[in-house]
Amino acid sequence: MFVTPAYAQAAGGGAAAFTSFVPLILIFAIMYFLLIRPQQKKLKEHKAMVEALRRGDQVLTQGGIVAKVTKVMEDGMLEVEIGDGVKVKVLRHTIVQVMSKTEPAAA
Structure with a gap:
């Protein structure tokens, strides 16, 4: 009486699952190119400068x-x-x- 009937999802849910991960992948790519990669480059330049003292x-x-x-x-x-x-x-x-x-x- 209080339990709602469960309906099966439509077949072909694999494509929908992939499209839900696309924004997450894009956010990680943006974070890599805007934050992680420049920081690694700066660290490498600093290490080279210190080695050359x-x-x-x-x-x-x-x-x-x-x-x-x-x-x-x-x-x-x-x-x-x-x-x-x-x-x-x-x-x-x-x-x-x-x-x-x-x-x-x-x-």
């Missing part, structure tokens, strides 16, 4: 300190000079920008 480069750290690289260490650290005789060790990945690059030594 060498002695004499003037850099900007995340803390806003402009410093000159005095020593490049292998353990992911840099020794930078922030003032006359004031040397500080910083992590490589905290370098935000290379302000000026030194010219490579002539062979």
Whole structure:
């Protein structure tokens, strides 16, 4: 009496199921091209910049300190000079920008 009769769906519901996923696929594609891909590109450029650091480069750290690289260490650290005789060790990945690059030594 309170139970409504159940009706079977029409045959061929496979195409309707696919069309319901199309908006979800489009949203993921848009998110990939507008957010994920540019972020990966930026990360790759930053990694290349940090790998190319060498002695004499003037850099900007995340803390806003402009410093000159005095020593490049292998353990992911840099020794930078922030003032006359004031040397500080910083992590490589905290370098935000290379302000000026030194010219490579002539062979």
